[in-house]
Amino acid sequence: MKLNCIAVDDEPLALGLVCSFIERTPFLQLAGRYANAIDALKAIHAGKTDLVYLDIQMPDLNGMELARVIANGPETPRIIFTTAYKQFSLEGYKVDALDYLLKPFNYEEFLRSATKAQAYFELVNKPAAADVEETAYFDSRYLFLKVEYQFVRIALDEILYIEGLKDYIKVHLKNDAKPIMSLTSLKALEEKLSPRRFMRIHRSYIVALDKITAMTKSAVQIGATSIAVGNQYKDEFNRFLGKWL
Numbered sequence: 001m002k003l004n005c006i007a008v009d010d011e012p013l014a015l016g017l018v019c020s021f022i023e024r025t026p027f028l029q030l031a032g033r034y035a036n037a038i039d040a041l042k043a044i045h046a047g048k049t050d051l052v053y054l055d056i057q058m059p060d061l062n063g064m065e066l067a068r069v070i071a072n073g074p075e076t077p078r079i080i081f082t083t084a085y086k087q088f089s090l091e092g093y094k095v096d097a098l099d100y101l102l103k104p105f106n107y108e109e110f111l112r113s114a115t116k117a118q119a120y121f122e123l124v125n126k127p128a129a130a131d132v133e134e135t136a137y138f139d140s141r142y143l144f145l146k147v148e149y150q151f152v153r154i155a156l157d158e159i160l161y162i163e164g165l166k167d168y169i170k171v172h173l174k175n176d177a178k179p180i181m182s183l184t185s186l187k188a189l190e191e192k193l194s195p196r197r198f199m200r201i202h203r204s205y206i207v208a209l210d211k212i213t214a215m216t217k218s219a220v221q222i223g224a225t226s227i228a229v230g231n232q233y234k235d236e237f238n239r240f241l242g243k244w245l
Contacts, residue, residue, distance in 0.1 A: 009055035123183040
């Protein structure tokens, strides 16, 4: 399958480079190029867009603002940020961007990011008959998680926390900069994980209890990551917190 892409950047040279990389990649289709986010938003509303290569620092409506509009709208293209400012990486994570390309980047870096997007869309668009297959199974020490077309073994002791996104999960591991992504639901995993080792504290997070390094009544800390406790999970969390006090 080919992914319909648009590129958005107010710098002509940067826009031209991204467009040339898209056209050079066999599984990408350049559907439009825009010098501002407002025109890009009109294009997204007008037709099917799978992937948006999006600069951040732009006049009027910047890339991060556009990403928030997209996230709350009926169309849900995925975003890969292309920016010279690394300080926006955390915000990019919050709007569920697929990747974050830091300028200047070469074609090898672009292709690696595009391949990640391709893998995501293949997971999302797999045949309906495959949807009934098990996406994860367990033994006492390991989680076997379906990643693309194979099951990957993950040691339960290595899991820090599991993050649920729109239609897939990310498993965050010790000593691993990149989380493992799988097309399954947080609810499906919650039903199988042992409540003695894992707890759901938010509609988007399950945490490994033995990896918690600090807690308050409203959040847990796992290393450098702080995760808020959702309102509907506070009663159970407070019972757990009481055992610490």
